[in-house]
Amino acid sequence: MGKDNSNLSKGLLIGFLTGSIVGAAVALLYAPKSGKELRADIKGKSEELADEAEKFFETSKIRANQVINEGKKKAELLIADAKKKAEELIDDTEKILKDARSKASDMLETGKETLASETGKVKTAVKAGVEAYKEAKN
Secondary structure, X not given: OHHHHHHHHHHHHHHHHHHHHHHHHHHHHHOOOOHHHHHHHHHHHHHHHHHHHHHHHHHHHHHHHHHHHHHHHHHHHHXXXXXXXXXXXXXXXXXXXXXXXHHHHHHHHHHHHHXXXXXXXXXXXXXXXXXXXXXXXX
């Protein structure tokens, strides 16, 4: 909507300036004045129009700088927000990785203990089987 207002303002100002020029030229050409007076009037009107155009461009320049500054501020805010979210994501990822490593370590330790226990049971069973075989053989 701001862009529409800006375009409308430009159009109105350009239309005003164009209408002023055409109106002034027509008025000067049809006015019953001497050549000297007519040239003085044309010079005066052209200076007025030049002043108006200079004011318009100055106003446009100020507004353009305002828009640029607003854009920079918004971009800085977006960048800061993106950095914050990226840092939060990195922190969350590190927590998840730490938890996964801890769980994997716990599972490995449990697996080692279970393997050692089962290995002991198998050795005991093998020894018992060997002794039973020797007794049965004797």
